[in-house]
Amino acid sequence: MDATKTIYEKLQILAHNLWWTWQPELDPIFRALDPQRWRELQHNPVALLQELTPEEVEARVRELVLESRINYAYRRLGEYMTATDTWGATRSGVLQVRPVIYLAAEFGLHESLPIYSGGLGVLSGDVLKSASDLGVPMVGVGLFYSQGYFWQRLNEDGWQVEEYINVDTSKLPMDAVLDRDGQPVVVQVDTRNGPIYARVWRIQVGRTLLLLLDSNIDANGPEDRELTARLYGGDMRTRIRQELLLGVGGLRALKALNIDPGCLHLNEGHSAFAVLELVRQYIHEEGRSFEDAFRVARQHVVFTTHTPVPAGHDRFDYDLIAEHLGPLADQIGLSVEDVMRLGRVRPEDPNEPFCMTVLALKGSLRANAVSALHGRVTRTMWHPLWPDRSEDEIPIGHITNGVHVLSWLAPQIYRLYDRYFGPNWTQRTSDPEVWAGIEEVDDGELWEVHQTLKASMLDFVHRRLVRQLKRRGASQEEIAFASRMMQPDVLTIGFARRFATYKRATLIFSDLDRLDRIVNDPERPVQLIFSGKAHPRDDAGKQLIQRIAQLAQDPRFRGKIAFIEDYDMNVARHLLQGVDVWLNNPRRPLEASGTSGQKAVLNGVLNLSTLDGWWAEAYDGTNGFAFGKGRIHTNPEIQDRNDALDLYRTLERVVVPLYYERDEDGVPRGWIEQMKRAIRTLGWRFNADRMVRDYVEQCYLVAAGATSCQMPD
Numbered sequence: 001m002d003a004t005k006t007i008y009e010k011l012q013i014l015a016h017n018l019w020w021t022w023q024p025e026l027d028p029i030f031r032a033l034d035p036q037r038w039r040e041l042q043h044n045p046v047a048l049l050q051e052l053t054p055e056e057v058e059a060r061v062r063e064l065v066l067e068s069r070i071n072y073a074y075r076r077l078g079e080y081m082t083a084t085d086t087w088g089a090t091r092s093g094v095l096q097v098r099p100v101i102y103l104a105a106e107f108g109l110h111e112s113l114p115i116y117s118g119g120l121g122v123l124s125g126d127v128l129k130s131a132s133d134l135g136v137p138m139v140g141v142g143l144f145y146s147q148g149y150f151w152q153r154l155n156e157d158g159w160q161v162e163e164y165i166n167v168d169t170s171k172l173p174m175d176a177v178l179d180r181d182g183q184p185v186v187v188q189v190d191t192r193n194g195p196i197y198a199r200v201w202r203i204q205v206g207r208t209l210l211l212l213l214d215s216n217i218d219a220n221g222p223e224d225r226e227l228t229a230r231l232y233g234g235d236m237r238t239r240i241r242q243e244l245l246l247g248v249g250g251l252r253a254l255k256a257l258n259i260d261p262g263c264l265h266l267n268e269g270h271s272a273f274a275v276l277e278l279v280r281q282y283i284h285e286e287g288r289s290f291e292d293a294f295r296v297a298r299q300h301v302v303f304t305t306h307t308p309v310p311a312g313h314d315r316f317d318y319d320l321i322a323e324h325l326g327p328l329a330d331q332i333g334l335s336v337e338d339v340m341r342l343g344r345v346r347p348e349d350p351n352e353p354f355c356m357t358v359l360a361l362k363g364s365l366r367a368n369a370v371s372a373l374h375g376r377v378t379r380t381m382w383h384p385l386w387p388d389r390s391e392d393e394i395p396i397g398h399i400t401n402g403v404h405v406l407s408w409l410a411p412q413i414y415r416l417y418d419r420y421f422g423p424n425w426t427q428r429t430s431d432p433e434v435w436a437g438i439e440e441v442d443d444g445e446l447w448e449v450h451q452t453l454k455a456s457m458l459d460f461v462h463r464r465l466v467r468q469l470k471r472r473g474a475s476q477e478e479i480a481f482a483s484r485m486m487q488p489d490v491l492t493i494g495f496a497r498r499f500a501t502y503k504r505a506t507l508i509f510s511d512l513d514r515l516d517r518i519v520n521d522p523e524r525p526v527q528l529i530f531s532g533k534a535h536p537r538d539d540a541g542k543q544l545i546q547r548i549a550q551l552a553q554d555p556r557f558r559g560k561i562a563f564i565e566d567y568d569m570n571v572a573r574h575l576l577q578g579v580d581v582w583l584n585n586p587r588r589p590l591e592a593s594g595t596s597g598q599k600a601v602l603n604g605v606l607n608l609s610t611l612d613g614w615w616a617e618a619y620d621g622t623n624g625f626a627f628g629k630g631r632i633h634t635n636p637e638i639q640d641r642n643d644a645l646d647l648y649r650t651l652e653r654v655v656v657p658l659y660y661e662r663d664e665d666g667v668p669r670g671w672i673e674q675m676k677r678a679i680r681t682l683g684w685r686f687n688a689d690r691m692v693r694d695y696v697e698q699c700y701l702v703a704a705g706a707t708s709c710q711m712p713d
Contacts, residue, residue, distance in 0.1 A: 001078030007061050008054035010074040015045035016173045019077060019206040021110045022129060022406035024414050026073055032064050033057060043570065044112035047171040081207060086135025087427075092696055094704045098262030099137035102127060103250055103271035105242075106231055107142050109205060111570040113172060114148035115212070117231055117533070118498040119595055120306055122569065124267055125205075126404035126595075130688035132206030133404075133427070136696055139259060141250040141271075143242060144174075144201055144212035145231045152533050152566045156472060158549025160534055160542045164230060174201045177211070177257065186219065187252040189244055190327035196224050198245055200253045211257075213249050232535065240320050243356065247273030248328065251281070262704035265302045265695070266364065269314055269356035275301055275363035276325070276339075280332050290333050294363070302699040303364035304399075305357060306592045308377045309502075315353040316343075345384050361385060361396075366699045369398040370593040373616045377589050399698065400614055401593040402691035405429045405683075408599040410577040412449050416441065430690035435683040443672045444665070450580075450604055450675070455488050457578025461529060462486070464564050464571075485559040491526045491659045493608070494579030496564075496572055497596055499534040499541040504585040506544050509551060510644035518651055519560045524660045526651070529579065531564040531571050576600040581625075581655060584609035585647070587639060588616075588632055598686040604675040608655060610643060614686060623678040625655055 005013070011030075020026040030045040031038045033052065041047045049057070061067055088095070106121030107113075107128070116122060124140070131138040146169075150162040177185040177200040185200045197219040203210040215227040227241055234242075251274050254261060264274055275297060282293035307313055321343075322336045329339045341347035342362060343354030361367055361382060369375040375398030379391050386394050406414070406426060417425065421437040428434050438446075465482040474482075486492070499505055508528070509515060519526045530548050534541030545563070552561040564571055576582060582600035584591075584607060591613035598614060600607060601624075609615040611630035619626045627646040633639035658670050684690065 001074060001081075003075075005074075006054065006058070007067060007070055008049070008057045010070055011045070011057065012049060014070075014073060014077060015049055017077065017204045017206065018109050018113075018173060019080065019132070019204075020045065020073075022404065023073065023076075024406070024409075024411040025069060027411075029066055029069055029073070032066065033060050042112045042114075043110070044171065046173050047112075047168075050171060083135065086133075087693070088131075088135030088137065088696070092136050093701055095137050095262050095696070095700060098260050098704060099139050100131070100263045100265055100700050100704075101139050101141060101250075101254060101259075101261040102131075102265045102267060103141045103246060103274055104267040105142065105246060105270040107140060107210060108569060109203075109210075111568045113203075114167065114568070115142070115145045115231065116569075117149045120268060123401055123403075123595060126402075126407060126688040127267075127692060128205045128208045128210060129404040129407060130402075130692040132208040134689060134692055134696075135207065136692060136700075138208050139254070140205070140208065140210035141246070141253065142210065142212050143228045143231075143246055144169075144214040145228055146214070146216055147229045149231045149533070150536060153471070154468075154545070154549055154563070154565055158546040158563075160545050162536050169201070172203075174203045174212070176200070177202050177253075179256070185253065185256050186217065187213065187249045187256060189249045189252070191241075191244070192323045192326045194221075196220065196227065196241065196245060196249070198228070198249050198253075200256070211250070211253055213245055213253060215245065236316060237320060239314060240316050240324050243270050243314065244273055244324050247271045247275075248277040250274060251277040255281070261300065263300055263302060263700045264703075265304070265700070266360050267304050268306050269303075269360045272303075272356045272360040272363065273325070273328075275359060276328055276332065276342075280328060283332055293332070298363045299365050299705070300703050301360075301364040301366075302695070302703050303360040303367045304370065305360070305367065305378060305396075306370055307357075308374055308381070308590055308592050310381065313355055313357040315355045317353050321354050345382075357382075358385065365703050367396045368699070369396060370401045371614050371617060372398055372400065373589055373612065374398060374592040397698075399691060399694045400617065400686065401595050401598070402685075402687040402689070403595050403598045403602070404688040405602060408573065408576070409602050410453050412452055413577070413603050416445070416449055429687050430684055430693060432680075432684045435680050438676050438679045438683075441676070443669060444667055446604065446675065447667055447672055451488065453578045453603065454492065454580070455578075457574050458486050458488055458492075460574045460578075461562055461564060465562060468565055481559065486527050486529070486562065491524070491581070491656060492529065492579045493526060493581045493583050494529050494575045494600075494605075495583045495585075496529075496531040496567060496575050497584075497594075499532045499544050500538070501540045501544065502587050502590040504587055504640065504643075505530065505532065506547050507585040507640065507644050508583070508647060509547065510641070511648065512551075512554075512556070514648050516556045518648070518656070519557065521656070524656050525560070526656065527560045527562075529562045529564065529575060531567040531575060533567050572596065572599070576605060577603045579605055580659060581606055581608050584612075584615065585643070586610055586612045587636060587643075588612040588628065588630065595686075598682070601678050601682045601686065604679060606671075606674055606678060608647075608650065618682055618686065620681060623674060623681050625650055 104124040106116045107124045108116030108122035109125040128140050147164040153161045189196045198213040198215045201212045216225045278297040279293045282288050343359045344352045369378040379394040420440050425434045462483050469479050576599045582597050594613040597607040607624040610628040627650040628643040
């Protein structure tokens with residue numbers, strides 16, 4: 001790194017590598033340059049620096065005495081990018097020459113880059129970040145959505161309204177990939193109705209490179225220019241064209257950049273067409289037959305499935321496959337019917353559509369679910385693919401998801417851990433001994449930090465509520481009430497995630513009279529904060545949001561329930577760092593893993609969840625709360641009723657009493673004991689460094705040809 005650069009130039013370099021997003025000292029530095037614009041620009045340092053002249057930045061830096069902090073961060077980035085002593089440097093073997101290619105439909109890296117919808121995208125982003133920290137060579141491949149997912153607003157009736165806004169690429173930390181002649185790299189994917197073209201953007205995520213394909217170029221007609229505009233938008237024809245571009249176009253972009261993959265990791269079935277493109281390359285470059293090329297190709301593919309319900313897997317009819325896979329089928333010597341067979345559970349059934357997950361399972365050496373319970377569910381679901389085997393022999397294992405620690409850890413908690421977890425603890429987050437340091441933290445100190453985070457979160461909630469009301473033209477009385485309605489000394493429960501119906505956001509409203517008694521207990525009150533988006537075509541999910549918004553105006557619950565609009569990584573970060581309890585209601589066993597509760601744990605927030613996903617293997621009776629007893633009823637209505645009853649009982653008999661049980665100093669010792677237990681037992685297990693190491697050791701090295709060992713179940 002060039003030490004002679006100006007402060008403005010150093011800030012530009014820091015802003016253009018998303019490494020800054022998980023460095024606790026950098027957000028405050030950028031924020032200090034212009035706090036108001038920082039908030040308005042979605043915490044985007046590239047956009048902020050474009051609005052300030054170098055002279056203005058230099059003056060502001062001198063005024064706030066920030067120069068030494070900026071120089072320190074700049075030196076640290078240089079050391080980080082050139083380090084040779086990483087975990088991956090000595091343990092990733094052949095991947096140092098031929099990297100992992102991580103293909104995903106969405107990447108959640110930061111709120112200023114809105115190309116994600118929820119947990120699946122955030123998981124992809126956390127994988128890239130941990131691969132960077134560990135020094136595991138990885139290249140992410142995705143699509144650039146120029147309008148993102150959507151901006152969410154609720155109308156006066158509480159109904160979700162979607163708004164799409166074009167993102168200005170010049171204000172994002174991304175650059176066009178250029179060829180040797182300085183021209184933009186453009187990939188071409190053929191269909192029966194003509195080619196689709198896409199340029200390639202690059203984003204630096206620490207040491208990891210992310211490539212994004214963008215169809216909004218002059219070579220395409222109007223339809224295809226809009227192809228990558230929206231994440232999960234359009235009909236099935238749009239979906240298959242996006243997935244064709246992701247899988248086939250993604251591998252062709254790698255070829256254009258001379259990147260030789262050691263392993264393809266398909267994160268969900270959206271990118272499964274990459275298998276067929278890899279087959280095509282083997283046929284044309286090495287003269288192999290289709291059967292031989294497919295056999296070799298699948299040896300280099302790892303597949304992760306996240307969806308435990310059959311309806312959640314993309315399926316396409318014959319005509320769509322013929323239109324979009326026809327040219328590729330010709331090049332690999334198959335008929336369209338042959339291609340259809342690759343995507344069918346029953347290959348000879350002409351009525352069965354093509355399923356992306358089936359292609360991914362058939363075309364991968366290693367396949368895994370994302371929690372132990374999800375592994376069992378997935379083996380049952382896809383048992384028909386291996387009819388001659390017992391369910392225990394189905395070759396689908398599990399690697400439980402984890403989250404990137406520094407991306408989700410509140411700065412105040414980070415500083416606390418820094419004092420007690422030992423030197424270089426952030427490089428050893430999957431070591432249980434590191435997290436044992438929480439036992440050395442004074443109860444009062446931990447509680448004080450939590451209360452500080454809670455106050456900050458409530459301030460954020462109040463500001464967002466006021467903004468929402470002003471936009472709707474609310475009265476001054478309503479605005480004044482919203483600015484003070486939630487109190488820091490009240491037990492606060494948070495629920496923020498995608499509003500899919502199986503997540504049962506309104507389960508706690510099953511008995512309003514009983515909930516009334518809980519939240520309005522004069523001695524031990526409770527308040528609830530919700531946030532989340534429903535898919536634009538999911539009216540059932542929108543109805544859940546509407547019910548919460550309307551109940552927030554019910555006289556019994558006014559001031560005790562809040563819904564924060566436009567859920568994103570910023571909203572999630574505030575809530576999961578500041579609430580007391582993180583509520584999770586999925587109908588077992590429909591939550592594959594879930595990761596929001598893992599982020600809450602890092603900050604000392606206790607989970608209250610059904611025994612589904614990751615919580616089914618994490619809960620030990622002392623590190624949070626569970627309800628539902630892990631049972632599954634054949635009648636969903638009865639299961640929902642039983643779970644709601646147990647949720648109320650758990651709140652009334654366990655959660656609320658423990659929170660309000662205080663010693664003579666006003667400190668809830670029993671509650672803090674559970675906070676410490678959660679941090680100690682869960683922090684090391686459910687983080688992305690552990691997850692990526694598992695993938696390297698159990699999947700990537702195998703797929704890259706380093707070993708032939710079997711992946712444990």
